[in-house]
Amino acid sequence: MTDPKPRAAANNKQIRPDGIPKVTGRLRYLTDGSMDGMLYGKIKRSEFPHALITSISVEKAAAMPGVRAVITHEDVPAVNGFGIVMPDQPVLCEDRVRYVGDAVAAVAAETPAEAEAALEAIEIKYEELPVLDSPEKSLSSEAPLLHPEGNVLHRNGYQKGECEKGFNQCFCIVEETYEVPRQMHTYMETEGGIIAPEEDGGISVYMGTQHGFKDRFQLSRILGIEEERIRVVSSPMGGSFGGKDELNVQPYAALLALKSGAPVKIHQTRSESMRSGIKRHPMKITMRTGTDQKGHILAHKVEITADTGAYSTLGPAILDFAVEHAAGPYIIPHVEVNGVSVFTNNGVSGEFRGFGGNQVTFALEGQIDRLAEKVKVSPIEFRKMNLRAEHDPGPLGQTIVPTMGAEHVLNAMEKKPPRLWRKKEWKQYGTGIAITMHGGGLGYGRLDPAGGRLSLTSDGTIEAAFGFEEFGQGITGVIEAVVTEAFGCSREDVTIRIGDTAKVPATGSTTASRGTSMVWHAVQRMKGEFQEKLLDKASAVAGCLKEKLSLGRGGFYCEEEQVLTFRHLANVLETDIVTTTTFDFPTTPDNMDGSHYLYTFAAVRAEVEVDIRTGQVSVAGLNQAVSAGPVIHELGYKGQIEGGGVMSIGYTLMEEASMRQGRYLTENLDTYMIPGISDVPFDLDVHPIESLSENDPYGPRGVGEIGTVAVAPAIVKAIHEACGVWTNHLPVSPNKMLEHLTEREVQPWIPK
Missing domain, CATH: 3.90.1170.50 (Aldehyde oxidase/xanthine dehydrogenase, a/b hammerhead)
Incomplete structure (x- = not known):
């Protein structure tokens, strides 16, 4: 089969199908x-x-x-x-x-x-x-039961080696408790x-x-x-962002x-x-981590307490995810993680972009930076000496797809040149780096079906139908890019059908960074059969040998000459041309409930200015390197990472849906601050790393969440470099910064 000149080239830079309707205001949402x-x-x-x-x-x-x-x-x-x-x-x-x-x-x-x-x-x-407005109150022996089974929704843990034995061998030990807030989706x-x-x-x-x-x-x-x-x-x-x-x-x-x-x-x-509405889980995370004299991590003990609010929703799975990612991309011989998710009379906590990874990564990377400082090793070198290698197991010891992602993203951030600051007397400046790994899909033992359908419609377009939803993440752009690349057709040749249970196949949830991956896998599974069906019919209609036919822009080509359009073929067909597929998201072969098989990796470099007069922290630069396989749709890819990064600036510096005695202190967006355009860093950059490991068969990984996960610890480390302040509590508000600066006796700048 030849590849004709009119064949549409793969174009992952094309505009989003919903882009123009959105920016012009013509797009009607369901509430309209x-x-x-x-x-x-x-x-x-x-x-x-x-x-x-x-x-x-x-x-x-x-x-x-x-x-x-x-x-x-x-x-x-x-x-x-x-x-x-x-x-x-x-x-x-x-x-x-x-x-x-x-x-x-x-x-x-x-x-x-x-x-x-x-x-x-x-x-x-x-x-x-009585109002139980904290996990501590709910866990007390005098607490009334919020549900018949008690006030504990879920417990989970993981153990490897012997933690106490490991700590006995440590030269340096850091123990800290980190607290992260309830965050609103603000869609x-x-x-x-x-x-x-x-x-x-x-x-x-x-x-x-x-x-x-x-x-x-x-x-x-x-x-x-x-x-x-x-x-x-x-x-x-x-x-949506999970909400x-x-x-x-x-x-x-x-x-x-x-x-x-x-x-x-x-x-x-x-x-x-x-x-x-549901919110991101507030968590209290205590970590005790120890190293030898050179900085090799020997032992890591973690206690996680999550406030799940009044009802379950996906609280158990979120705790499981936090437990799984508590050691992150590091190889540690002795690990013990214990987690508990507790019912309270607070607002319901549930699904939120990052799914428990953001909370535990803030704590883990905080430990890494503190240990690096104590053993006098640079933060990057400290991470390198403890980083997982290509064929190492996953964080729960499970088999995962080989990947050099952790090393690749860290190396990319190390090569970033330092910023040349325009310094002012009342500002201090710092840079921080953090890394993370993030499992895609729902995990081992959880129903995670996928699939799709390709058909030639009566109007002569290739219809790609999936049971996914478009909520701003750009799944329509992904579908368009994957289908046009698979068949060499143009975007005008493709009809996308999603978000309607009467017209699409059931292809699983639009969650867990799985959409892009599942679309790609589905089309790879269907394209051979679907193309053969098209060519069989086109050959008979056009009177051209099937071996000489190929698909291209607008229809079929015999060598380099178009001999039939998609519309003409559709008009003469007596039966529809349809191909379907069903399959499950790839999972580890190891019987470990909830554990993941496909991981993405990210490294974040944050650069901040701290105004010591006001305590205001401004993020001047936010750069992310992401290892998630081939980029399918560049605009969508960068939009997810950049947007996720800005969302996490809010999580780090300003957002908190505070509650007192079970009541929200914030009732509207006039007192709940989220990043505005002036809070978006001028230097906002994404560096995709598309090579994973040799002959990787799993294609693109999703990036809907990974861009949010490691931003907070990178910003907090940058604040520390700027003015020597460590903070264990998010958000880092100006008032909290002024308190920290006062404790460290950093004098506010006074004009001469």
Whole structure:
């Protein structure tokens, strides 16, 4: 088969398919929609973080003008609970509330104002209970049980060697406790959308989610109707970062739509989103790490306590991930890691970009930098002497795909030339480096299916269909790039079908940095068969030998002459040309629950300015080297790493969804600070490392999370280099910096 001149060259620099609609404002999110006869839904949430419900009265609300439906727990026809793994969060609470986001009732009315008025008319009486607002309180022997099984959601650990024996051989030991905050996703589009009842008793769901088929399963369980009668349309949506992986407002809109017989729209305000939405897990991590006199790490002991809030969601898996990554890319002979995830009356903690890796990497890299200082070895050399090699096992001792990623990313950052600062008397300057490894996919022993479908449509385009969702991460650009490269066609020859359970195959969750990898694997599996089917039909129609035919821009070529278009072939076909595939995400052969097989690696170099007058830390440079295999779509790749880096600047320096006595102290974005354009470093660079190991068969790894993971420790080390301050607590606010500077007797600059 020849390769004709008109064949479209692989172009991983092409623009994103959704780029122009987004920057021009033409793109309509699901919450922008409306339907004839649509009602507006509102949710009545708990007044208290922990209380018994003694009575619920909705009669007044139901009789108010414009109100078409009011629901309580009595209106849930089947399972009154949801949760990706364990359905332990009530859809509508019956006798007890466990956090201020708990839903007790909901209404649908003809206008938003009428819905709000009806909420106010719902009468709920409570009997307050003791508030467990910290894991320490929940673990005390006097604490009331938040769930029948107790206040511990999950425990996990890992042991290798003999830690105490290792510490006895150490020349230098560092022990620190690190605390990381509750972080909000702050996606542009808050939770919401429309659910419409259908004539067959089913529903159509137009709401943002990261896993339409999983939402369909959960809604089926709640509503008591077959999954096949639930359609979930989930793209496009304005951001998720893990925050829409779990059900949020879907159950309420569904119940209201079925009760009222009309479409119901719910769109949470920012304040409602902050109160009820899941957050990044706050964690307290104690690490004791020791080295010999030269700096070789001999022993590493870790204790992790995660505040999972009132309900489970993916709390167990997040703790498992943190435990797995507690030793990171380092080879340590003696390791002991213990983790516990604890129920409290705080807001629900759950899925967030990095999935527990950010928290534990902040602590681990903090240990590495402190040890390097104590044994008087440069931070880079210290890492090099302890770094894993190409064929070393994974952090739990499991078999992983060979990779030189750790060494490659560290070397790339070492070669970065130092910044030439324009120094000012009242500013101090520093540079920090950190590295990390991050497992992709859901891990060993977890259902992690994938697949896809290719077909020739009636309008003469190659349709690529996947059960993934587009929430800003750029999966449509990846699909377009992979398909055009596989078949040498143009972007105009490709139709992308995603985010609609009625029209796409079930290909697993759009989570865990797996989307790019799974699209690539699916197309590699399908392209040979699909191309053969196309060429068989084209040969018969064009009257050209199959061996002389090839695919190219717009259709089929016999040697270098186009002899048939895709559209012409589609018009004369009597049967559709379709190829499908199903498979699972690659996993380690070792029976170690949750452990990963494919890893990405990143090194981060952060450069900061510390204003000693105000305590303000500014990130002047943020450079990342990422080892994740071939780059499929350059704009999407860099966008993920750069965007993730800026998100982590917020995590490091300003963001904290603080709670006191089970109540959020921050209720809106006016007091919850996230990075603005002025906080984005001018020097923001991404260095992709595409070579992994020789003959690697696994193609591109996902980069949706890796760009967020090691930013915080790099910034904190840069702060230390600038002014000698070590901090174990995030975020590093100006007030905290001034406290640190005062403790170190760093004098504020005073104008002469």
